[in-house]
Amino acid sequence: MDPAIDVEREKVVRDLTLAGCVEAVHNAPRPVMLPLLENATGGELQTDGAVAVVQLKDCDTLISGNDVTFPTLTARPSSKLARYVRTQVLSIRDIWRENAAYGVFDLSRMIVRSVRRSHSGSARRVIAADRGK
Numbered sequence: 001m002d003p004a005i006d007v008e009r010e011k012v013v014r015d016l017t018l019a020g021c022v023e024a025v026h027n028a029p030r031p032v033m034l035p036l037l038e039n040a041t042g043g044e045l046q047t048d049g050a051v052a053v054v055q056l057k058d059c060d061t062l063i064s065g066n067d068v069t070f071p072t073l074t075a076r077p078s079s080k081l082a083r084y085v086r087t088q089v090l091s092i093r094d095i096w097r098e099n100a101a102y103g104v105f106d107l108s109r110m111i112v113r114s115v116r117r118s119h120s121g122s123a124r125r126v127i128a129a130d131r132g133k
Contacts, residue, residue, distance in 0.1 A: 004046045013052050021059040028053050042113040 016022050033049030096102050 003044055006046075006048050006050070009050075009052050013054060016054060016056070019059050021056050023055040023057040025055075026053045027051070041110060042117075 013022070013025055017025075027050040030049050030051055033047065035047060035049065037045040037047065039045055
């Protein structure tokens with residue numbers, strides 16, 4: 001999953017639109033939404049705080065490339081060079097992430113973050129206990 005979760009939201013809306021299943025889309029702001037979040041594994045997530053409200057319809061028509069009623073959707077970079085570079089980066093990233101060395105690195109990173117969180121939590125409890133005296 002992309003750390004910029006707004007990109008993931010736009011992918012879902014784009015896929016539904018390309019399938020011809022969208023009647024209308026509205027990005028509604030959420031009143032209390034932090035721009036930086038942390039997922040369950042400690043990874044950082046970024047958001048603009050909006051939620052996509054999609055009114056669906058039957059998916060009986062496909063949108064062709066000549067349909068001007070829908071805005072242009074940027075599904076891939078327009079330049080052949082940019083597409084080539086992106087493909088190479090994604091391939092190298094996939095090879096790296098499937099590597100055993102990356103697995104050890106990722107596990108050790110999670111352990112370090114967990115230990116840091118537990119130490120900062122215990123330090124907060126000690127400070128709170130000292131203030132209560």
